[in-house]
Amino acid sequence: MPGRPRQDHGSSDLINDHATGITRTPTFAKSTFAKSASLSPRTMANGVQFIPPQMDAHAGSTDKALRDSPVVGLFRDVGVLVTMLRQLPSIVSPFQTTDKTAELYPWSWLNMRDAILQSLLMVIEASMVLLAPVALFVSMFLFPGGLLVAMIALSYAVIYIISLPMQGPRVVNEQPKMGPNPRPDERWLFINGCVTGHVGLQQSVNRLSKTFGRPVIGIHNQSFGLFADLIECLIQRCLSYNTQDTRMAYEYVKSYLSDPNVNKVVLIGHSQGGIIVSMVVDRLLADLPIETVSKLEIYTFGSAASHFNNPRLTLQPKASPEGNDVNFSNPTSENVIPHIEHYCNEHDMVPSWGVMYSVQKLLDRRYSGKVFVRKGASGHMFNQHYLDPMFPLDGLETDGFQAQVVDVDEATAKRRESAAMAQKRKMRTDSGLSADGDVEFGDGQIMPVGLIVNGESKADPCISFVESNVHSAATARGKTVKELSRLWRYIDGKTPTPSAGDVNGISGAAATRAGP
Numbered sequence: 001m002p003g004r005p006r007q008d009h010g011s012s013d014l015i016n017d018h019a020t021g022i023t024r025t026p027t028f029a030k031s032t033f034a035k036s037a038s039l040s041p042r043t044m045a046n047g048v049q050f051i052p053p054q055m056d057a058h059a060g061s062t063d064k065a066l067r068d069s070p071v072v073g074l075f076r077d078v079g080v081l082v083t084m085l086r087q088l089p090s091i092v093s094p095f096q097t098t099d100k101t102a103e104l105y106p107w108s109w110l111n112m113r114d115a116i117l118q119s120l121l122m123v124i125e126a127s128m129v130l131l132a133p134v135a136l137f138v139s140m141f142l143f144p145g146g147l148l149v150a151m152i153a154l155s156y157a158v159i160y161i162i163s164l165p166m167q168g169p170r171v172v173n174e175q176p177k178m179g180p181n182p183r184p185d186e187r188w189l190f191i192n193g194c195v196t197g198h199v200g201l202q203q204s205v206n207r208l209s210k211t212f213g214r215p216v217i218g219i220h221n222q223s224f225g226l227f228a229d230l231i232e233c234l235i236q237r238c239l240s241y242n243t244q245d246t247r248m249a250y251e252y253v254k255s256y257l258s259d260p261n262v263n264k265v266v267l268i269g270h271s272q273g274g275i276i277v278s279m280v281v282d283r284l285l286a287d288l289p290i291e292t293v294s295k296l297e298i299y300t301f302g303s304a305a306s307h308f309n310n311p312r313l314t315l316q317p318k319a320s321p322e323g324n325d326v327n328f329s330n331p332t333s334e335n336v337i338p339h340i341e342h343y344c345n346e347h348d349m350v351p352s353w354g355v356m357y358s359v360q361k362l363l364d365r366r367y368s369g370k371v372f373v374r375k376g377a378s379g380h381m382f383n384q385h386y387l388d389p390m391f392p393l394d395g396l397e398t399d400g401f402q403a404q405v406v407d408v409d410e411a412t413a414k415r416r417e418s419a420a421m422a423q424k425r426k427m428r429t430d431s432g433l434s435a436d437g438d439v440e441f442g443d444g445q446i447m448p449v450g451l452i453v454n455g456e457s458k459a460d461p462c463i464s465f466v467e468s469n470v471h472s473a474a475t476a477r478g479k480t481v482k483e484l485s486r487l488w489r490y491i492d493g494k495t496p497t498p499s500a501g502d503v504n505g506i507s508g509a510a511a512t513r514a515g516p
Contacts, residue, residue: 046376048481050406051359052413052473053340053370054420061366061420063307074238077306080353081230087349091380101207101393102384103200110199114166118195121162121225128155129227163224168198170248172218174209175202181215182493185263187256188216191249193271193302193382194229194350196221204382208268211391213493219252221245221273229272236275237306243276250280257284257292266297266490270382271350274303274342281337282309290336297339298369299487301386304354308342310335310368339486340369343390347378360412363419372481374401391491402482410473 054061068076095104105111135151190208192201198220205218222245223229235241242250249267256265269277277298284293290313298308312335344351358367379385390401482488489496 048401048404048406049346049371049373049375049409050476050481050484051371051373051409052476054359054366054368054416061364061416063309063366070238073306074234077234077237077353080357081234084349084353087347087352090347090378091349093378094385097384099384099388101203102388103196103203103381104384114197114199117162117166117197118223118225121159122227124158124162125225125227159224159228163222166197166199167222168201168220170220170222170245171252172198172202172205172220174205174216178209178215183214183264183495185261186214186266187262187264188212188214188266188268189249189252189256190216190218190268191245191270191273191276192218192221193269193273193304193380194233195223195226196271196382197223200382204270204387207383207387207393210393211387212490214490217252219245219249221276233272233275233304236272236279237304240279240282242279246276246279249276250283253280253296254284254288257288257295263295264297265295266299268299268301269303269305270301270386271380272304274300274305274354277303278305278308285309285311285336293336294338296337297486298337298341300342300355300369301382301390302344302348302351302354302380303342304350306354306358306362307366308340308368309366310337310340312336335368337368341485341487342369342371343386344371344373345377345379345385346373346375348380348385350380359416363416364422370484372406372485375407391488402480402485402488404481406476406479406481406484408473408476413473 092104097105099105100108103111104115136148138147140148188208190201190205192204196204201218201220205216208216221243232243236243236246253265253267256262267277267280269275277300281296281298284296290311342351342355344356346352346356355367355371356373358365359371374389377385377389392400476484486496
């Protein structure tokens with residue numbers, strides 16, 4: 001069965017290609033798009049950076065909760081977030097758009113209503129933060145007693161009342177609802193991010209369904225203003241607090257994964273939704289067999305998550321090349337979740353604090369998945385700044401995001417593997433499993449003293465313990481985004497074909513159109 005018909009921005013007209021069964025946009029869509037191209041975020045990027053997935057063959061990395069206390073993590077997260085507040089205007093830039101599905105489309109009353117309410121909440125919450133020390137002093141020393149409790153209750157009530165118009169059903173479907181599911185063995189779910197009301201969630205679910213030709217369920221991560229959402233992000237990241245939307249998402253995903261008639265569950269998260277997705281994964285890995293969790297695929301956009309766990313199926317290493325006595329070769333096994341991808345805009349404040357900071361700065365932390373970064377691009381709105389430039393509805397671009405040849409960040413890939421192995425070496429030495437010298441592993445491989453200096457491997461990359469990750473990065477050279485992206489191969493109801501390259505995170509398989 002063909003994928004879902006796709007509409008031109010602002011047009012309800014459709015043209016059906018009877019030879020292929022594919023519904024296309026009319027030819028005048030090109031001129032319509034050309035008129036708005038100067039305003040489109042598609043033109044704001046300067047290439048694509050690709051960070052290969054973390055291999056961590058000997059399980060040296062872990063998430064930050066097992067390396068830092070919650071207090072240390074909280075102070076670090078707050079410090080990093082404060083330094084990035086100067087990028088706050090970038091979350092709505094570029095602002096102008098003629099796309100009626102965009103969150104900032106100015107001629108939509110519901111969009112403007114939510115924008116006004118979010119602006120009002122931001123002013124009120126910023127004032128509360130600035131006046132908090134004064135209020136605390138007054139309530140503790142001048143008028144002790146229940147004044148502080150009353151002030152907190154009043155503040156919460158004001159925020160709650162202003163936010164009410166933006167709330168709606170906690171679970172939504174695409175509108176208009178699709179007919180029979182062209183892929184009955186698949187389930188697609190989406191979790192929205194910060195500053196997103198019910199209207200924004202519905203727009204995102206509709207856009208995802210049109211783009212990928214499948215029914216999509218949206219779980220509403222309710223917003224109570226920018227600063228309230230950021231505080232909730234900090235609590236979720238540092239204290240692993242499961243909000244109501246996290247609990248709902250977990251139940252939905254667990255139910256679908258446990259259904260023997262479902263072979264694939266695709267979970268998409270935007271912004272704070274990335275945190276929720278990472279927490280759901282943590283719980284699923286603890287509660288379900290790995291064969292069941294392996295039906296899951298994960299894709300995030302502008303993720304604020306600080307970690308992404310994805311254990312390897314085995315740590316058995318390959319044999320070292322003949323004559324190589326310092327090689328730490330990675331196993332050929334896959335991870336439990338076979339496909340995780342993260343998409344970011346370089347100057348978007350949220351992923352700068354989330355996925356990009358975790359991958360590029362916290363090198364020994366566990367953050368699984370490929371990372372695609374639109375260099376020079378800004379904006380945090382899901383439809384307007386992510387889906388439209390990365391997975392456009394019109395499909396007319398030949399030089400857009402998906403056609404870009406990636407700039408492979410091989411240095412970061414190597415540093416991450418080196419840092420993970422350095423941590424492994426330190427733990428074995430500190431625990432007395434190895435003397436203060438060469439570290440010998442159970443498989444007979446040896447990591448000599450001085451192999452790692454400041455997170456860099458001194459050995460030649462072709463014989464170093466980071467061999468397969470370096471090879472994985474090298475394999476990505478010269479490839480375009482669409483050759484590396486699995487999500488792209490779902491566009492228009494297509495489905496990816498199996499590819500051996502997918503095991504190591506580098507894939508270029510073709511896609512086939514959804515059948516009946």
